[in-house]
Amino acid sequence: MPEIELVAHNPFWTRAYQHERKLLLEALFPVTGPLLIEHIGSTSIKNIAAKDVIDIMVGLTQPLSQEAIEAFEKLGYDYMGEAGIPGRFFFKRDPRTHHVHVVQLGHDHGFWWEHLLFRDYLRSFPEPARRYEQVKLDLAARFPNDRPSYTSSKSPIIHELLAEAIEWESHFGPVRQIQQVLQQTPFQWAIAGGWALDLATGKGQRHHEDIDVMVYRKEQLGLQRFLHNQGWVLSRIHKGEYFRWLEGEELPEGDHQVHATHMDHPSMDLLFNEGDLEHWVYRRNPALTRKAAICTGPHGIRYLAPEVVLLYKSGGTAGERTKDAEDARRMFPILSASQKTWLLQQLPPNHPWHDLIVEDL
Known part of the structure; x- marks a missing residue:
């Protein structure tokens, strides 16, 4: 089985996100206080293929604490640190079913707004969503067992679409x-x-x-x-x-x-x-x-x-x-x-x- 496998959009992903969101809120709120949680990544966009992994973004109003890390671990997540992205703290569950990206709002180098804007742009316009999907399908065929190459090769289309999304935002698109x-x-x-x-x-x-x-x-x-x-x-x-x-x-x-x-x-x-x-x-x-x-x-x-x-x-x-x-x-x-x-x-x-x-x- 290839490491990078894209499957057709599954309506279950939304329900899976809502279920996990509820668990995260119940586990984190007592130790973090107020927080924001959003569904991001390709599973959050209707009608495009994606890896069968739910990506979730958590925004905190204070720095990530050891108590919060332990709350994640009780839910079965492994803490991976920043994993190459300053200001973003990464948690994954094995086997790969969920990824959680945690940031402190206002101290995340734009991670929060970029991911929400990218998602909202692709949700709003089918044509750029299809462009993104096609590039991912081509890369998955080219790098079926090379996750780093697959990920880095997506950068050009992501930057292109994010630039379009920023232009859309500047004209009050959202x-x-x-x-x-x-x-x-x-x-x-x-x-x-x-x-x-x-x-x-x-x-x-x-x-x-x-x-x-x-x-x-x-x-x-x-x-x-x-x-x-x-x-x-x-x-x-x-x-x-x-x-x-x-x-x-x-x-x-x-x-x-x-x-x-x-x-x-x-x-x-x-x-x-x-x-x-x-x-x-x-x-x-x-x-x-x-x-x-x-x-x-x-x-x-x-x-x-x-x-x-x-x-x-x-x-x-x-x-x-x-x-x-x-x-x-x-x-x-x-x-x-x-x-x-x-x-x-x-x-x-x-x-x-x-x-x-x-x-x-």
């Missing part, structure tokens, strides 16, 4: 995919987070780890029903831990986030907010409201106003993150005086952004 899904619904929604800031500037400014979508809490069950019927897998998040969002189940008070995945689309995080189209309500302080918090950007994509996004990014219980501070510095010069004044009024008196905003007023 967000436009989500727009196509959500514009079929009667519900109000708006892109939030870092993507919203890019929409406000009219061009892609940086790579993104996820797509945040603000929706109104009162519409949660209708949206849930629509997404379930479209084949989305929904997980509600409670204190950083993932639970299946059961059909007809309202989110518990205090919970506001649902992670949504689909084999044909980029993943998205639904952020349920109080209020309605006329009055946005700040989740961390319901007394704070704002009119006209939804804007329309390139391609007719609705997004949360940048001053509102920056208020969320100014620091919750986790404090200010590096990428949020960078987003703030690039956005302050293009905010209007009224947007800056409003944001200034909402920030605590000792917040480090005060001086930056005042400089631009």
